[in-house]
Amino acid sequence: RARAAVSLPVLRKDFTVSDLDVCDARLMGADAVLLIVAALDDHELAHLHSLALRLGLDVLVEVHDADELNRAVELGATMIGVNQRDLVTFEVDRERAAALRPLMRGGTVSVAESGVGGPADAAGLRAAGYDAILVGESVVTASDPEAAVRALVDG
Template sequence: MDILSEIVSNKRKEVAASKELYPVKLLENSMYYQSKPVSLKKYLHRDDKSGIIAEIKRKSPSKGQINTHVSVERTSIGYMQAGASGLSVLTDKEYFGGSSDDLKVARAFNFCPILRKDFMIDEYQVIEAKSIGADVILLIAASLEKSEIEKLGGLAQSLGMEVLLEVHNQEELERSITDKVDLIGVNNRNLKTFETDVKTSFDLAELIPSEFTKVSESGISDPNTIKQLKQYGYEGFLIGETFMKNGRPEKAAKEFIKQLI
């Protein structure tokens, strides 16, 4: 079993347990459930922002511990003050050390688009994302059929949220495109080897229809790479590890974004 299959298998058990503890009716009573989500697409197009979606990630299967005791409050505020266009918050606990509470903290201190970064396989998780204050959900093509992408994406859009579809190669892109997603992210990380190569984003750029906002994910550690990606039509750049491996991720983000000007 590869790591993605293992994660999804574990996620199914996790979701089943959450349904028992926190029924949908309870989630719908959240203070965030009736609030209007913030558009990531609009923030990525803003001239006063960098296009960077800055991530809060405590650990990962490929790197192990990265920044276990990060302050979500300080880091999220610092990211936005540095000029980030949005936040990405890992909410998977088992493999990434995150939690719904991390996203709630980020939401409490920031008025900006927040992506819930998790392995979405069930409509329950979409409702849960709305209830904790997320504006955008991630759907991973490698773990979903097109019908599932349409079902989960359609529900998210009906709740006012946007949908970021993540692909790793041309096959995933071509079989997964649907109007039930708003942004298409190219993950430069090979899920089998965990190696990253930004060439993946360059190769897939012209295959992404123009109506979708293009996002490049993973393996971006040099501001010059972003300048090159912009020439290929990318407007969003999801960066986690490059910032998170620093003791003060928000300071690393500030220095990085300064070099984009």
């Protein structure tokens, strides 16, 4: 349904852990899949990354710390997302993305994920060099989601 509703690229934001998950994303019309470094060993990460690319999908490789970022860089990821939310405690560290951005290679599409509460957060991430933000909660819980998105984009 998402594919039919928008002309923008669609990311399957899920725990992608198998070939079937990647193939399902393609069949459902997604343009990209999310690979979470913390959920995959190096072999699984490389295999799923390669499969997704062969199927014509873009890959957003999600990291949470410098070690995971190094794994993503070694993989050759061209789009890396820094999730500011801890997967275990669900606490948000709004400084994480800014701290990790300088460790990315030039030419990498950088995405800041989670913990974007409003326009000031979005502006700070733009200033830190991020190309995009992945936002969920602050838009979904807004009384006017369209206005919330507009405020994030317009700053």
